[in-house]
Amino acid sequence: MTVRVRMAPSPTGFLHVGTARAALYNWLYARHTGGTFIVRIDDTDLERSTREYEEEILGSFRWLGLDWDEGVEVGGFHGTYRQSDRLDRYAELAMGLVESGHAYYDDRSTDELEALRQRAQKEGKHPGHYIRRPDREADSGVIRLSVPQDGVVEFGDVIRGDLSFSPADIDDFVILRSNGTPTYHLASTVDDIDFEITHVARGEDLLPSTPKHILLIRALEGTEPIYAHLPLLFGPDGKKLSKRHGATALSEYREAGYLADAMFNYLAILGWSPDGATTIFSREEAVAKFDLANVSRNPAAFDPEKLAWMNGEYIRAMDAVVFAEEVRPHVESAIGRQLTEEEWTTFAEIAPLVQERTKLLPEAGGQVTFLFQDFDSYDQTSWDKVMTKDGVADLLDEGSAVLTSLHDWDSATIEDSLRTIPEKLGIGAGKAFQPLRVAVTGSSVSPPLFESIAALGRERTLQRLERARRELG
RNA sequence: GGUCCCGUCGUCUAGGGGUCUAGGACGCCGGCCUCUCAAGCCGGAAACGCCAGUUCAAAUCUGGUCGGGACUGCCA
Numbered sequence: 001m002t003v004r005v006r007m008a009p010s011p012t013g014f015l016h017v018g019t020a021r022a023a024l025y026n027w028l029y030a031r032h033t034g035g036t037f038i039v040r041i042d043d044t045d046l047e048r049s050t051r052e053y054e055e056e057i058l059g060s061f062r063w064l065g066l067d068w069d070e071g072v073e074v075g076g077f078h079g080t081y082r083q084s085d086r087l088d089r090y091a092e093l094a095m096g097l098v099e100s101g102h103a104y105y106d107d108r109s110t111d112e113l114e115a116l117r118q119r120a121q122k123e124g125k126h127p128g129h130y131i132r133r134p135d136r137e138a139d140s141g142v143i144r145l146s147v148p149q150d151g152v153v154e155f156g157d158v159i160r161g162d163l164s165f166s167p168a169d170i171d172d173f174v175i176l177r178s179n180g181t182p183t184y185h186l187a188s189t190v191d192d193i194d195f196e197i198t199h200v201a202r203g204e205d206l207l208p209s210t211p212k213h214i215l216l217i218r219a220l221e222g223t224e225p226i227y228a229h230l231p232l233l234f235g236p237d238g239k240k241l242s243k244r245h246g247a248t249a250l251s252e253y254r255e256a257g258y259l260a261d262a263m264f265n266y267l268a269i270l271g272w273s274p275d276g277a278t279t280i281f282s283r284e285e286a287v288a289k290f291d292l293a294n295v296s297r298n299p300a301a302f303d304p305e306k307l308a309w310m311n312g313e314y315i316r317a318m319d320a321v322v323f324a325e326e327v328r329p330h331v332e333s334a335i336g337r338q339l340t341e342e343e344w345t346t347f348a349e350i351a352p353l354v355q356e357r358t359k360l361l362p363e364a365g366g367q368v369t370f371l372f373q374d375f376d377s378y379d380q381t382s383w384d385k386v387m388t389k390d391g392v393a394d395l396l397d398e399g400s401a402v403l404t405s406l407h408d409w410d411s412a413t414i415e416d417s418l419r420t421i422p423e424k425l426g427i428g429a430g431k432a433f434q435p436l437r438v439a440v441t442g443s444s445v446s447p448p449l450f451e452s453i454a455a456l457g458r459e460r461t462l463q464r465l466e467r468a469r470r471e472l473g
Numbered sequence: 474g475g476u477c478c479c480g481u482c483g484u485c486u487a488g489g490g491g492u493c494u495a496g497g498a499c500g501c502c503g504g505c506c507u508c509u510c511a512a513g514c515c516g517g518a519a520a521c522g523c524c525a526g527u528u529c530a531a532a533u534c535u536g537g538u539c540g541g542g543a544c545u546g547c548c549a
Contacts, residue, residue: 042549045548045549117545121545125475126476128476141547163478169476183546184548188549206544207477208476231478232542238541240542270485276486276497277498278498279485296486297480298478298479298480299479299542300484306498306499312512316512382509415508418508419508432508437508443510447509
């Protein structure tokens with residue numbers, strides 16, 4: 001059997017990281033088995049669905065590296081299906097189910113229905129006990145599936161084992177709205193049947209819907225897929241991941257400077273592990289080892305700190321030139337102008353030192369702005385901490401004196417000359433260099449000092465030492 | 474309330490009757506390195522929710538209990 005899986009996002013918002021992870025697992029399973037990964041746009045909610053969100057979602061999939069395999073051309077992207085193109089199909093099948101007695105029209109008012117639900121609530125029962133085919137016949141309104149009350153609905157779940165639900169707890173759910181559009185339940189199961197989906201891997205929040213889908217499949221005489229209900233994603237506080245936890249849209253992470261590979265790795269590790277000892281792995285390794293059956297059963301908390309660490313790992317693993325090119329726009333936006341050719345060369349040389357100490361691309365830009373722009377003011381805490389001590393003025397003078405006399409201007413020469421200062425003054429290297437660092441970079445935290453000075457150039461370095469000297473008074 | 478799912482360090486996980494004095498990773502603490510910050514290296518604290526039962530033996534099996542979560546829409 002050739003595996004055919006799908007991801008069916010609703011274009012009613014940005015791509016949520018939880019949805020992205022579900023898509024990732026589907027994609028991994030398809031690639032692992034040599035199957036087909038399909039993306040279908042669940043846009044039956046015409047009111048809330050937009051083309052903008054659709055493109056945003058597909059763009060996010062692409063960024064993550066999830067490519068899909070078939071479908072018609074849609075919205076500038078190749079190969080997706082859109083449910084709004086198939087509305088006739090769903091309506092036709094729903095009416096067919098009415099014909100065959102599996103479903104019925106229901107024109108009861110929301111008040112009537114609400115009364116039934118409240119009665120169920122009061123009696124400690126499921127609404128399914130009361131929302132059934134009413135005595136009066138209708139030929140308009142919504143179409144509900146008539147849930148057979150015999151037997152139990154059982155199905156196997158690759159992740160959770162055998163599950164069963166009592167039909168008494170399943171209400172006669174709406175499959176076609178009064179405006180003629182299908183509900184999620186109908187559209188989703190019809191599509192899964194029509195596109196011959198073999199495995200449905202989706203969030204655990206849809207577990208209670210699965211028996212409904214199975215009932216629908218039976219009524220439509222389709223073939224049941226194999227189910228895998230993925231654990232949900234929580235915030236650090238153990239509650240369902242939402243806006244109040246920070247960024248929930250995949251695109252926000254992209255914009256914040258996270259690497260697609262790191263995001264891919266992190267999302268994969270959140271609920272699955274290749275062997276229990278490996279944390280960092282490539283897409284290829286994940287594809288080789290992934291199996292839906294090995295996905296964890298318990299919900300996972302999204303941990304921004306671990307993601308940040310992982311991003312740092314991937315940044316350090318980047319090719320140095322690629323890193324410099326990726327960071328360049330961030331440097332330019334930080335200083336508000338383009339880098340000249342000369343500055344670019346300077347930056348590219350020092351970039352590897354910055355690369356080692358950055359977890360997010362944009363922050364790397366901030367680490368080097370002192371090279372291309374005079375800072376307005378010194379970092380206050382840095383100044384207070386190192387520049388208010390005795391002997392700082394002498395240190396700055398020594399620094400100027402030593403550097404002024406240098407013939408060559410490279411980091412090794414600069415280091416050799418500066419190293420004489422702590423010896424001469426009889427103080428530790430740290431004590432001696434911190435004031436110079438603050439004077440030159442404006443902060444007590446910076447890339448390595450000698451390389452920074454080399455990159456800055458003699459003239460500007462001396463100017464900054466003088467400036468700091470003046471500030472001291 | 475009802476139905477269903479889940480329960481190993483703070484977090485992500487390995488482990489599926491003896492090899493578990495429970496392993497790895499993030500984070501945390503300490504140390505080394507060191508011009509700062511990182512990175513790197515070394516070390517440390519930190520978990521089988523609880524109670525029964527089965528068994529020579531249980532983190533692993535069973536039951537109960539407690540806790541958390543999802544669903545309970547003409548949203549998906």
